[in-house]
Amino acid sequence: MTILARARDLTRRYNDKTALDGVSLDIPAGQVLGLLGPNGAGKSTLINVMTGLLRPTSGSVELCGGDPRSEATRRVIGVTPQETGLPETWRVAELVDFVSEHFPDPVGRAELLKRFDLTSLADRQAGGLSGGQQRRVAVALAFVGRPRLVFLDEPTTGLDVDARRALWEGIRSFHADGGAVLLTSHYIEEVEELADRVVVVDRGRVIADGGVAEIRGRIQLKRVTLTDAALPALNEVASIERDADRTHLLTNDATALVRELVTVGASFTDIEIESASLEDAFLAITGDRRIT
Numbered sequence: 001m002t003i004l005a006r007a008r009d010l011t012r013r014y015n016d017k018t019a020l021d022g023v024s025l026d027i028p029a030g031q032v033l034g035l036l037g038p039n040g041a042g043k044s045t046l047i048n049v050m051t052g053l054l055r056p057t058s059g060s061v062e063l064c065g066g067d068p069r070s071e072a073t074r075r076v077i078g079v080t081p082q083e084t085g086l087p088e089t090w091r092v093a094e095l096v097d098f099v100s101e102h103f104p105d106p107v108g109r110a111e112l113l114k115r116f117d118l119t120s121l122a123d124r125q126a127g128g129l130s131g132g133q134q135r136r137v138a139v140a141l142a143f144v145g146r147p148r149l150v151f152l153d154e155p156t157t158g159l160d161v162d163a164r165r166a167l168w169e170g171i172r173s174f175h176a177d178g179g180a181v182l183l184t185s186h187y188i189e190e191v192e193e194l195a196d197r198v199v200v201v202d203r204g205r206v207i208a209d210g211g212v213a214e215i216r217g218r219i220q221l222k223r224v225t226l227t228d229a230a231l232p233a234l235n236e237v238a239s240i241e242r243d244a245d246r247t248h249l250l251t252n253d254a255t256a257l258v259r260e261l262v263t264v265g266a267s268f269t270d271i272e273i274e275s276a277s278l279e280d281a282f283l284a285i286t287g288d289r290r291i292t
């Protein structure tokens with residue numbers, strides 16, 4: 001298995017704030033890795049250190065066998081940081097052509113625009129595009145040079161559902177051709193849709209690392225949903241959420257919870273029991289600190 005990115009014991013401090021606290025991470029060729037964590041967990045810092053935008057306080061990074069800052073390495077990776085700016089007067093097609101010139105074997109302009117559903121925007125000036133359209137262009141540009149590994153920091157934040165799906169298709173086709181991706185996301189369903197592997201960071205440390213199903217399965221949570229529930233305090237419940245007339249109970253033991261509901265004489269209709277989602281697992285792993 002070829003390892004494209006190798007981070008070893010990375011720390012990064014900002015004055016007395018420790019943003020990364022001993023992170024080691026390998027990304028193999030062909031893998032889509034979803035990086036999840038609450039706001040301030042260190043995700044952007046990790047991406048910026050791994051791509052050479054920030055120096056680590058200690059530890060090392062090797063990308064495709066080289067230094068992330070070297071020109072040779074930069075030709076085989078693609079990066080879209082969280083904040084990007086496009087020159088306002090440039091047309092989308094000109095931007096693609098300009099970025100293409102930096103690479104020996106770029107994806108053709110028409111093909112790239114098609115992959116990311118941007119063909120109709122080719123002649124538009126970047127400054128006249130909506131924020132979401134600019135974001136899609138910025139993400140597509142990371143793929144121009146046929147990279148082996150792409151880093152995407154919240155690629156679809158703020159996009160509507162159609163635009164998000166168009167980007168997912170672009171990322172999927174890159175993955176199907178053998179490309180590797182590290183992406184962070186606000187949207188857990190995005191990670192569930194795209195990723196082969198999930199790494200959860202919290203307070204600068206890796207706290208979980210595994211396949212999507214494995215991370216979901218590591219948490220033996222079940223989601224028990226009731227309608228019109230009038231409930232006393234219950235022992236078997238890890239957390240409760242309510243929306244309209246539905247009550248969602250997360251529990252480690254659905255059988256014991258059902259017994260308890262019956263024993264205490266709780267009133268409800270229409271019980272439904274399902275496995276917890278990746279989001280439920282994430283909230284349980286991070287002690288209910290919401291993803292952002």
Ligand code: ADP
Pocket residue numbers: 014017018019037038039040041042043044045046
């Ligand atoms: P995430 O991307 O997971 O939200 P970040 O990597 O942006 O987390 O931030 C990790 C921690 O480092 C946070 O506590 C944040 O406040 C702090 N931090 C990030 N950038 C800076 C900076 N330039 N100066 C000082 N502290 C920073």
